[in-house]
Amino acid sequence: METSAKTDRRIRRTQAAITQAFLELLSKKTFERITINDIAKQADVNRGTIYLHYADKYDLLNACIDCHLNAMIHSCVFTHFTEHKANVDEATESLAALFHYFEEHALFFSSMLSCQKTSVFRERMVQIFASVIQKKPITPSNNQTIDKQVLTQFIASAFVGTLEWWILNRMPHSPEYMAKQVWMLLKSD
Amino acid sequence: METSAKTDRRIRRTQAAITQAFLELLSKKTFERITINDIAKQADVNRGTIYLHYADKYDLLNACIDCHLNAMIHSCVFTHFTEHKANVDEATESLAALFHYFEEHALFFSSMLSCQKTSVFRERMVQIFASVIQKKPITPSNNQTIDKQVLTQFIASAFVGTLEWWILNRMPHSPEYMAKQVWMLLKSD
DNA sequence: TTTGAAATGTTGATTAATCAACAGAAACGC
DNA sequence: GCGTTTCTGTTGATTAATCAACATTTCAAA
Secondary structure, eight states, X not given: OOOTTTSOHHHHHHHHHHHHHHHHHHTTSOGGGOOHHHHHHHHTXXXXXXXXXXXXXXXXXXXXXXXXXXHHHHHTTTTGGGSSSOOHXXXXXXXXXXXXXXXXXXXXXXXXXXXXXXXXXXXXXXXHHHHHHHHSOOXXXXXXXXXXXXXXXXXXXXXXXXXXXXXXXXXXXXXXXXXXXXXXXXXHO | OOOTXXXXXXXXXXXXXXXXXXXXXXXXXXXXXXXXXXXXXXHTOOXXXXXXXXXXXXXXXXXXXXXXXXXXXXXXXXXXXGSSSXXXXXXXXXXXXXXXXXXXXXXXXXXXXXXXXXXXXXXXHHHXXXXXXXXSOOOOSSOSSOOHHHHHHHHHHHHHHHHHHHHHTTOOSOHHHHHHHHHHHHHHO
């Protein structure tokens, strides 16, 4: 992803404006009711310009999902809690950071999770978490005959499902509390 | 000032970005210490682009002054307090709105007033207030042999001086209080 | 159903912004 | 003082964004 290194400043600016405008609109309207005209007006960009970057609003949606999931992963020092040395403090801090990211962008995630494309978005969430988890040597303990892939999918699904529940139920607990709870559950595996 | 009607969207955007960046920088550094590079970086604009719109940073400063003084005049329903029917409530409300505008943009005005170009900025302030006052039929009462121009200059100077004192002394009174006081003084003339 | 308004996606010509490179001026530390 | 760095203002070639216009399509209301 050699993004911002050499890309023209105008491209960076307009893409940022478009995606931000799109997210702003997503906090007011549902995805289906958002038009290209709306986005262009909100982003202060010519309507035709949007088509220079995205085929249609579905393409834009996917790009936004990519961007956001990527930002989410990078927002927390996510690598910590999959390391051998299971430093409890570091791990829960990382998890809390992740929950904080969700809290901060709750509008986006709840929009994504509550619209028709729920399953698509959930699948992509699980996928990206699974790929992150898979990169790290997980669960040195309890190494009975448990398939690594199965375990990865198991953890990722549990994680995403918990996040989804937390977001859609308007975050009934604090990020720190959730981080603690999830960490305890992860350790027991 | 047929500004936004037909001007290219890109011009509007970049000029807005540049002037806003300039104001943001003015709240941190003094004018003399601000470089074109700083402005370009803050505005996320190529350095050369600035020269497409402004000859140098002094030209930019003047343009910003124009813009800000214009916005200030239009921010309050300023016409009220120069009308015949001296509705006290409306007048003080307008004045309070004006003081509120100053309070909100105190950083800009204090930067302008406390730098070397104090006199230039003050003169322009007096000038614009005088032109606004002059447009309206003022002081129907007490119409002794008082030259209208003299009166205009008198009021404008008093007004600007009071604003300047208020800003540079870190706004020791509330906008409402100042509006009341100034209105009482204006009525006595 | 028909009509009218708004959204879509695309086109070509035009314009603004970018980038890299330049030479000269000012500012800074040694 | 001198050398280094940074800022300045300008250049020309290149690219991205704009605008107006177009034919379709969608959609809501008469």
